[in-house]
Amino acid sequence: SQNLIDPKARKVVAFLRLIRTTTILRRFPVNHTYVRRLTTMVSSLPSLPSVPGTDPSSCILDAFRTAIAKRVSDALPPLTLEQAYTGVDYGKKGVDFTVALPRFRLPGKPDELAKKILTDFQPDDFVSTITHDKQFLHFQLNTASLIREVLNQIHTLTYDSPTGKPSYGTNTSGAGKKLVIEYSSPNIAKSFHVGHLRSTIIGAFLDNLYKACGWEVISLNYLGDWGTQFGMITTGYEKYGSQEELEKDAIKHLYDVYVKVSKDAETDPNVKVEAAKWFKRMEDGDESALANWRVWREMSVKKYIEEYERLNVSFNVYTGESEVGKEWQDRALERLETMGLISDANGAKLVDLEKWKLGKAVLRKADGTSIYLTRDIGGAIERWEKYHFDKMIYVVASQQDLHLSQFFKMLSLMEFPWADRLEHVNYGLVLGMSTRKGTAVFLDQIVREASSVMHDQMKRNEEKYNNIEDPEMVAREVGITGIKIQDMAAKRINNYTFNWDRMLSFEGDTGPYLQYAHVRLTSMERKNPELIPLPPPSQIDTSSLASSQHARDIAILLGSYPDVVKTALKTHEPSGVVTFAFRLAHAISSAWETLVVKGEEDKEKARARLWLYICARDVLGASMRLLSIRPLERM
Template sequence: MACFFRRSIAAQLSRIYGQHEEFFIPLLSVVPVSKKRPSPDVQLTVRSLVKSGVLPPDEDLAAQTSCLAKQLKEDGVVEDVIPGREAINFRINKLLLAEKLLDSVHTEPESFGLKSELFRSLRRGRTLVEYSSPNIAKKFHAGHLRSTIIGNFIANLKEALGNEVIRVNYLGDWGMQFGLLGAGFQRLGSQEKLKENALQHLFEVYVQVNQEAEQDESIRLAAAEFFRRLEQHEEQALSLWEQFRDITVKEYRRIYERLGIHFDHYSGESFHQSKMQDVLKDLQCRGLLKTTEKGTGVVDLSEAGDMSSYCTVLRSDGTSLYITRDIAAAVDRKELLNFDEMIYVTDKSQSSHFRQLFQILQMLGHRWAERCVHVPFGLVQGMSTRSGDVVFLEDVLDEARNRMLQNMQQSKTSKELADPALTAELLGISALIIKDLKRPLISDYKFNWEQVLQAQGDTGVFLQYTHARLCSLLRTHASVSHTHFDPHHLQDSRSLSALQHLLRYDEVLLQSSLELQPRHLVNFLITLCHLVSSAHRELPVKGSPPAVAQARLRLFSCACSVLANGMRILGITPVEKM
């Protein structure tokens, strides 16, 4: 809906400069609401006109701003043109703002902000997002939880903006650790214990054999031999590996379901074995595969061709490495799924790995590697349960649910709920998600359960609480029609602040998509909750004249819809009672 107001201003700029009005729409931005003073609504920086070639670069910006401001006129949409030093601010007709914006949300609540002309510049098509990607039989630690939450947000956002999204969970299901696990299970494993608690037993076997391997060379040799048998598809080794993988995927599906997360493909390093040989042949044919004195296969990545920087792609015994399998997976995916862009979500320690991966793909002549992106994130410290260190994701989810349930039972404002445990689970997951997504992804952060689960402050519980209060208000006044409303009743400062803020929604989604950073959307929703909570306190529906009640209900209903939409993009299921 912001585009209606941008288009009106762009039409004036079009007449002045002779460019089509579509040219100017992306240059106009909605001004964030200020707590201290009334804010203008839309801003145009003259520097953006210079950068886009409309104005010459060598003239005084203040003089250019003053000259342009004199040519802009007030009309039915623009009430005031306010020149600054290097920017021009516009105040728009607030009656028109209330009418147009709230009609737009009310008419198409689920698609509000998603049809904006701002998104015309975005690349559409098929987006493949690889995220979560835990290693079979290892700890599903906080890093995998971060990858899961972040990747789900990116997939949701891309889908909301019109991309066809393929969600891939690329399991760590190959490599030398499976040599260790296979060799260890043959000595220490029990099929009976697998039936009782499969993941826990595999994890215990892996930990024990890993410790033994540090002291015992024969175990390391047995592990290398088991992995060699795996790569040669020896039947007994392959059968045991398939059993481990099937058990793990089945268990992970159940846990992801609790998070409300699904994947289109559970693939893994093992899926691309046949393609790996093709990749090695391609590297060899192009003269890129070198053999070192130790017998390892490497690719020279140095600019000078002096091996000052290289990547190992083959061990001396002929077995593959993580990077080899990732190259094969990328080529395989392009052939099978024909993606337009591919996004990897892993922790920042793997940044160098992905730089090498993308460089080797380009050296192999795959120009689409330019459309591959790594989204790195920082580490989480202090995420542990009351019983000790987190082992699996399920421990984190149980802890969040149990603590939230305890908080709800102690709260005097909690409502009667059909399923308190389910509500507590949804609130706990909301808390985890907002804590994780509210800062730059690259940042490390310390985890504190008490802070995360607070209903006050900028938390996931606060978002859910605000949404539930709005739902309660709308239920209470369900008999009051707000199909038609008079925008004159929404001209107070509280209503206007909320309306001005809602006007920014499409810009926030665009910024989130361009940067693949969720914090912009999180901050938008938190500010919306503060503005709506303030309006809810100061603008009662009960006891107000019918026309005033109708207008306020329309505002609260639309704010509730946008809040729910934004939460779903973040991966949060909105609750209607708590």
């Protein structure tokens, strides 16, 4: 409590409370540890013992859970505080937290244990009621403390964050660790199809998620820029290539060439023979064979960067199969040979993985050219040498489960100590994805069409439309949000059917609905200029919110956001964050009619409600950004 703060520190606390933006904090050198400690001390809650792995300064619900655990461990020796803490879970159906007594494996019946905890119970700043239900104890938090502390923390970590950036929901669990993540990885000269779209969306989420948890993240886009298809394209380009079309849209033109030459190959066997010769020359480093390929690759990457920018995705490194040096592949093969793991089959080299039910894995074709698996192994060795990562994630479709299992097993057999640091994050298929006319699927066609549909919908409300600065940008963002939310709404391993009408609807749990919820929250400050700027948090009286179930529901959801982020890190599931965002949007939607700001005569009540909505906007926006969605302010 404040009485514990020495007079000098109290002055600094008062100063911190008065600062509503981060500009002053950014201008002066700040002792981050000291500020974080003071920020924690600003809380008016009684002090508690610390539990390893918790951080009330970034997740205030940790303090409430610790208070519950302390109550349980004090009543049930020899149970320790840490043991009791692991038993405090989120409750169901209107219950804040629940403790399942049998989980502690203590002597005595659950009823007797419950009685010990309930004896002499007095409500305090943390807990208002405890209910005994068979094997469970249900804890309701002190509503006034909950609302005040949650809003205080969101405000502090959004506007007065030690880092100078909004940091509510982030944590430092990965500090000092390095992640290399490979995702998207389209094939040059083939359409950026829906499988790559899923990898891009899920990968961008994981990229953001690990950064939010303190990891250093290196994102790689490992392009399919090598292989026999380039022999085919080189053969086809001599016949069908056009410099003008190439400059207009390299990816589309090379794809068209590939389709045409592949059709030729169906009737003319010489096409494939010629293509194999071209690729062999490329592998042997023949400059005349590589010249065109280099131009195609560069132009394709340029086009991809534009498409990723539209999706709010960026990569640290564009690499590709072509960049895995032959020496790394040779080193991998030598090591496998030395360990006696390679066998010969008609000139091809393979590794027998039948013992692990992974079949036989081919590493080099009979003509000496490399294949995908060899390049993957060489690439992993090269990345380890370069980055010395703590973890490397491959975001690849579940159709490739066997390939990734073979790849990981071989690194393990090669006895690389870092082999167990590799992880495959897989996902299911997108079914039925095409443009509305049912034509071919290039990503930019899908994005353009989604934008066009949203634009038409927006034009129906002329008054709102005229207030939007850049309607085309807004339409594009809402369309992209629809695509992303449809993709991430269910568990990633599930297949899903691409549905235009559902994806772009404002009804139900859709991307447009989520953007609308954020826009409506953002409009609250514009609609109530007489209340802006709000006074510092210490001068906002939140006691009126304590009698509102809607305010309470919103507050506990807001307080749970840091836990949502931690859970997502364990599961690698974006769906948990999407579910949180919709639950929050629904809770806010339910509150509009009772927690009115405009027209509320009591200014104290109006300010408290507006502050609640501003904090809700900040957290909803943070969850959307974590999902790589740009939250809109008008639409």
